[in-house]
Amino acid sequence: MSNDSNATNQSWGGRFNEPTDAFVAEFTASVQFDQRMYFHDIQGSIAHATMLAKVGVLSEQERDQIIQGLSEVRADIEAGEFEWSVALEDVHMNIEAKLTEKIGITGKKLHTGRSRNDQVATDIRLYLRDEIDFIASEITRLQQGIVGLAQREAETIMPGFTHLQTAQPVTFGHHVMAWNEMLQRDYERLMDCRKRVNIMPLGAAALAGTSYPIDRALTAELLGFERPSYNSLDSVSDRDFAIEFCSFASLLLMHLSRASEELILWASAQFDFIDLPDRFCTGSSIMPQKKNPDVPELVRGKSGRVTGHLISLLMLMKSQPLAYNKDNQEDKEPLFDVLDTVKGCLRAYADMVPALQVKASKMRNAALKGFATATDLADYLVVKGMPFRDAHEVVGKAVAYGIERGKDLSEMSLEELQQFSDTIVDDVFDVLTLEGSVNARNHIGGTAPAQVREAVKRAEQGLSTR
Numbered sequence: 328m329s330n331d332s333n334a335t336n337q338s339w340g341g342r343f344n345e346p347t348d349a350f351v352a353e354f355t356a357s358v359q360f361d362q363r364m365y366f367h368d369i370q371g372s373i374a375h376a377t378m379l380a381k382v383g384v385l386s387e388q389e390r391d392q393i394i395q396g397l398s399e400v401r402a403d404i405e406a407g408e409f410e411w412s413v414a415l416e417d418v419h420m421n422i423e424a425k426l427t428e429k430i431g432i433t434g435k436k437l438h439t440g441r442s443r444n445d446q447v448a449t450d451i452r453l454y455l456r457d458e459i460d461f462i463a464s465e466i467t468r469l470q471q472g473i474v475g476l477a478q479r480e481a482e483t484i485m486p487g488f489t490h491l492q493t494a495q496p497v498t499f500g501h502h503v504m505a506w507n508e509m510l511q512r513d514y515e516r517l518m519d520c521r522k523r524v525n526i527m528p529l530g531a532a533a534l535a536g537t538s539y540p541i542d543r544a545l546t547a548e549l550l551g552f553e554r555p556s557y558n559s560l561d562s563v564s565d566r567d568f569a570i571e572f573c574s575f576a577s578l579l580l581m582h583l584s585r586a587s588e589e590l591i592l593w594a595s596a597q598f599d600f601i602d603l604p605d606r607f608c609t610g611s612s613i614m615p616q617k618k619n620p621d622v623p624e625l626v627r628g629k630s631g632r633v634t635g636h637l638i639s640l641l642m643l644m645k646s647q648p649l650a651y652n653k654d655n656q657e658d659k660e661p662l663f664d665v666l667d668t669v670k671g672c673l674r675a676y677a678d679m680v681p682a683l684q685v686k687a688s689k690m691r692n693a694a695l696k697g698f699a700t701a702t703d704l705a706d707y708l709v710v711k712g713m714p715f716r717d718a719h720e721v722v723g724k725a726v727a728y729g730i731e732r733g734k735d736l737s738e739m740s741l742e743e744l745q746q747f748s749d750t751i752v753d754d755v756f757d758v759l760t761l762e763g764s765v766n767a768r769n770h771i772g773g774t775a776p777a778q779v780r781e782a783v784k785r786a787e788q789g790l791s792t793r
């Protein structure tokens with residue numbers, strides 16, 4: 328990057344008497360981070376020039392020269408042969424200067440009927456739209472992994488928790504399908520956000536529109552936007568679409584963070600429910616026995632970072648009067664970091680989830696402890712005619728007895744159980760087994776293996792039509 332900021336920027340230097348202070352040039356520039364939008368900046372410029380020629384503002388020859396020149400600039404950038412200059416402030420003016428250097432005076436006509444204000448708003452939307460499409464495909468890949476895991480482990484029984492205390496037996500497939508539901512909502516939120524990203528600000532110019540006979544519908548069509556925006560002041564100034572995206576991202580990472588917390592617990596020696604493949608873990612430089620669940624831990628940590636960026640953008644926007652203010656240049660770094668973070672986390676998760684090794688017998692043994700079938704015993708008594716509150720009391724006493732003797736309900740003899748109620752007879756053991764417990768919850772949304780398979784089918788159908 329060239330730091331030669333002695334020269335006053337040619338694009339607006341006309342009314343200035345002295346060159347920009349070198350520090351101020353660096354301080355106010357954005358090219359250091361907005362150069363990553365070069366592809367979309369050029370895409371927008373090509374559409375703009377095409378439209379200008381269609382309405383007669385540029386000649387066809389000028390249009391062709393501009394498109395040819397912009398294509399060369401893009402090739403230079405992609406070949407690493409483009410010298411970005413801080414004096415030229417941002418990606419837009421760097422590219423325009425280079426274009427003019429290549430094709431001469433016609434290059435200076437590209438900016439007719441537009442401003443950097445509508446240009447930058449357009450670029451961010453084009454850039455974000457492509458990123459959204461990639462992120463959507465990564466969410467789909469992760470969901471496919473989860474659904475596959477659920478199908479394989481539809482019958483695997485583990486303790487289900489509330490308050491992180493053993494509550495009732497659930498199937499592992501059912502547990503991971505809960506993650507899938509969260510991701511399904513995240514996906515839908517992303518698609519909804521995309522609709523509002525896909526509106527074209529170009530033509531709003533600096534703030535009031537332009538006096539040239541532009542055809543905004545044509546430019547929008549060329550760029551694949553749903554339609555042109557309806558108010559020029561709003562178009563150049565609001566970044567709510569980026570905030571909305573960061574809000575989606577915060578929720579997604581909140582969900583991945585919750586799943587991470589579970590993976591970290593399950594991979595501990597105390598739970599020992601799963602093995603994370605070695606390639607997703609690291610060791611300790613001092614404790615030779617350690618295998619640390621780094622990937623889930625980092626994802627959990629990164630969720631805070633993404634939510635921080637959401638708050639930054641909300642604060643950035645909240646006090647700005649209409650229309651464009653330089654504050655908005657600060658939208659890019661948080662947004663780009665959110666994009667990079669989300670893509671990294673999704674990639675790690677989509678690769679890791681199908682490779683999780685489930686320790687079914689460890690899960691089963693854990694479910695046999697902690698009186699996970701206590702509710703089933705209470706329900707059994709209710710079916711035999713006892714009011715639920717009385718049944719709750721009876722089972723509570725049986726549990727207290729079990730705690731004293733170190734025995735789970737299913738390990739007690741019929742005589743032991745009958746101390747608490749003579750309503751209990753030998754068919755009680757059908758409901759005290761783990762399989763009996765999960766199979767009994769056989770309704771839509773329940774944990775029964777049959778319902779897990781239904782949920783998997785439903786999810787696969789949805790994923791296949793995306």
Ligand code: ARG
Nearest residue numbers: 357361417443444447655656
């Ligand atoms: N670099 C600026 C941004 O990121 C582009 C728009 C600047 N417009 C202006 N009139 N200073 O927002």
